[in-house]
Amino acid sequence: MGKYTYASAMLALPLILCGQMARAEAAPEVLHVVNYSDDGSEGTLRWALEKNNKNPGHYQIDIEPIGSVPRAIILKSELPHVLGPVKIDYVQHDRDGTFVGIDGSGYVGPKSTDCPGAVPGQFGANVRTTTKPGIVLQDTQGVEISGVEIRNFCIGMLINRASGNVIRDSRIVGNHGGAGIMITGDDGKGNSTSTTTNHNKILRNEFFNNGDAMELTRGAAFNLIADNRVSNDGTIEEPSQGIEILWGNDNNIVRNYFENYSDGVQLNWGNRNYIAANYFTGLSSGVTLSGTGNIVDGNTMTKNRVAVSVRPQAAPNPDGTPGRNRVSGPAVNRITGNSMFDNGKDVKRCFAGGACLPDQKGAIVFGVPGLEHDVFVGNRGGGIDSDTSKLEKICAPGVTAADCEPMPNHNQAPPKLLSAKSTAEGLEIRGQLQGQAGTLYRVELFANGDAASSEAETYLGYAKVPVDATGNAGFSFLVDAASAAKAANFTATATTIDGATSMLSKPLTK
Numbered sequence: 299m300g301k302y303t304y305a306s307a308m309l310a311l312p313l314i315l316c317g318q319m320a321r322a323e324a325a326p327e328v329l330h331v332v333n334y335s336d337d338g339s340e341g342t343l344r345w346a347l348e349k350n351n352k353n354p355g356h357y358q359i360d361i362e363p364i365g366s367v368p369r370a371i372i373l374k375s376e377l378p379h380v381l382g383p384v385k386i387d388y389v390q391h392d393r394d395g396t397f398v399g400i401d402g403s404g405y406v407g408p409k410s411t412d413c414p415g416a417v418p419g420q421f422g423a424n425v426r427t428t429t430k431p432g433i434v435l436q437d438t439q440g441v442e443i444s445g446v447e448i449r450n451f452c453i454g455m456l457i458n459r460a461s462g463n464v465i466r467d468s469r470i471v472g473n474h475g476g477a478g479i480m481i482t483g484d485d486g487k488g489n490s491t492s493t494t495t496n497h498n499k500i501l502r503n504e505f506f507n508n509g510d511a512m513e514l515t516r517g518a519a520f521n522l523i524a525d526n527r528v529s530n531d532g533t534i535e536e537p538s539q540g541i542e543i544l545w546g547n548d549n550n551i552v553r554n555y556f557e558n559y560s561d562g563v564q565l566n567w568g569n570r571n572y573i574a575a576n577y578f579t580g581l582s583s584g585v586t587l588s589g590t591g592n593i594v595d596g597n598t599m600t601k602n603r604v605a606v607s608v609r610p611q612a613a614p615n616p617d618g619t620p621g622r623n624r625v626s627g628p629a630v631n632r633i634t635g636n637s638m639f640d641n642g643k644d645v646k647r648c649f650a651g652g653a654c655l656p657d658q659k660g661a662i663v664f665g666v667p668g669l670e671h672d673v674f675v676g677n678r679g680g681g682i683d684s685d686t687s688k689l690e691k692i693c694a695p696g697v698t699a700a701d702c703e704p705m706p707n708h709n710q711a712p713p714k715l716l717s718a719k720s721t722a723e724g725l726e727i728r729g730q731l732q733g734q735a736g737t738l739y740r741v742e743l744f745a746n747g748d749a750a751s752s753e754a755e756t757y758l759g760y761a762k763v764p765v766d767a768t769g770n771a772g773f774s775f776l777v778d779a780a781s782a783a784k785a786a787n788f789t790a791t792a793t794t795i796d797g798a799t800s801m802l803s804k805p806l807t808k
Contacts, residue, residue: 326358354381363390370399383440391445402451413452413475423509423536424650424679431456457481459494466501478508483517490517509536514546529557538649543568560652582652583607590629603645604653605638607666610703630798639755648676661753707798715806725782727775735769740793745785
């Protein structure tokens with residue numbers, strides 16, 4: 299036996315570590331789902347989940363193609379909750395793009411009244427609920443699911459106090475209660491939990507004919523929703539929200555497609571969410587904003603009633619319901635660099651959202667009411683008390699009073715575009731602005747190809763504009779010759795230093 303030395307121990311250490319890593323990274327045992335019945339026998343999905351949950355992290359679940367398409371597992375009762383880490387994959391999807399259905403029609407009724415809320419007498423897509431979910435990820439992490447079609451539940455997938463999960467390349471269809479996918483920090487009593495529901499990813503899925511397609515609620519934060527398609531064909535009972543964010547913060551909503559809902563994205567007291575590079579069409583309201591610090595950036599918004607609705611806001615009561623307590627400080631939200639055109643359509647679809655007051659149409663509209671306001675027009679949800687005497691009032695523009703909520707975003711006035719003058723370099727646009735004295739503003743300029751438009755079809759850029767001690771400022775903007783040649787008129791917005799964006803200016807014809 300050789301002499302043991304420090305040097306020999308150091309030489310041996312990499313081999314020991316490599317052996318430990320090899321054991322730690324050993325491939326998981328694969329549980330093959332080869333039986334589409336729901337009796338719990340070996341080879342069924344129920345059997346695979348029950349076995350996985352006895353030793354999470356040890357298994358991978360592969361659902362194999364059985365029989366001819368369409369393939370489906372019709373459930374008779376709720377599945378066991380999924381404990382991670384585990385990957386659940388329909389293996390055929392990566393070969394030919396087909397899905398296997400996980401279908402709740404075996405025990406879930408087809409109507410919104412079959413999906414009761416947490417409060418007795420309430421039901422459907424627009425009430426607090428965790429009723430009759432298809433797949434449940436609760437108090438866990440590290441679950442990845444792909445290649446499935448989750449359909450005909452009250453909630454297609456419930457991600458509750460669960461983090462670091464990935465739902466990708468799947469279809470979420472015909473879920474008519476809480477949501478297609480509900481991501482929530484709900485503590486079971488309707489309260490938020492702030493650190494339990496983070497860093498989930500919903501990627502490249504198709505959401506079709508769900509009441510709400512997705513929800514991020516009660517503390518859901520730092521989640522990514524990207525490259526999903528959200529639509530319905532007009533036959534569902536409650537075409538409510540593509541995504542509802544309720545007391546959810548710091549989430550990223552990027553490169554998604556939203557069509558034919560009351561709202562594409564609706565924020566209710568959610569803060570610092572980033573909504574960018576999405577496409578919104580056929581909606582009563584493309585994006586509906588309350589909360590503060592949210593950014594709506596670089597989206598395309600067309601053929602909606604309102605592109606961006608900005609709501610007045612009250613703080614919630616201690617029990618979590620909207621209430622008459624004022625927020626501490628004004629709520630401000632930034633609307634920047636979006637392409638808005640051909641909005642103002644007669645889309646009167648207001649299921650727990652949207653914009654259905656007769657005079658509220660166009661690109662950016664302040665003072666659009668929510669469910670908490672007495673002047674809201676639409677369906678507040680199944681079994682919801684609609685006694686308007688208990689609801690918030692909205693102040694008239696420029697009015698501040700104790701018994702009503704003021705206009706959002708400081709009721710910042712849009713800039714005024716005064717003149718357009720041709721120069722050797724292009725077209726010089728001049729304007730003026732009234733705002734917060736002694737602060738720096740961002741003025742964004744837009745061009746419209748249609749002379750009748752008063753929207754913001756093409757984003758041209760911005761100017762930084764200091765406002766003087768009297769609250770006044772002048773500014774100019776040089777439009778290059780090529781862009782000027784395509785434009786019939788110009789509009790602009792003004793954004794305060796703290797991020798509150800105005801409505802659009804009146805158009806200036808060149």
